[in-house]
Amino acid sequence: MTSFQIIITIAAVVLGTVLTRFLPYICFPQGKKTPRYITYLGKVLAPAVFGLLVIYCLRDVRFTGGTFGIPELVSIAVVVLTFLWKRQMLLSMASGTILYMILVQTVFR
Secondary structure, eight states, X not given: OOHHHHHHHHHHHHHHHHHHHHHHHHHXXXXXXXXXXXXXXXXXXXXXXXXXXXXXXXXXXXXXXTTTTHHHHHHHHHHHHHHHHHOXXXXXXXXXXXXXXXXXXXXXX
16 A cells, blocks of 8 residues: 555545544434434434344354254353353353354364
8 A cells, every 4th residue: 555545544544533433413412302313313223233243153054964053052042041040141142152162162173
């Protein structure tokens, strides 16, 4: 990359970062009521993203061969049980991921 291209790239990253940080405060000032559709999106987008992530992660699992999806199902069960027990999303995702990696690298080689 030339020096000019590097400067343009850095400027685009800075502009994108500044816009994503300040745009919500400009569009929705503190004294003004937040529109209902924005509140709705705030409630439904996180679960929707996690649902898409689960579908994406399980799309290539073969329940009719190989490991029969056992490491995936056990890890999902651990994620659900850990979340129900501690109500900590990060802890439950980390525990399921760690267990899955242990299972596929040691038990289900």
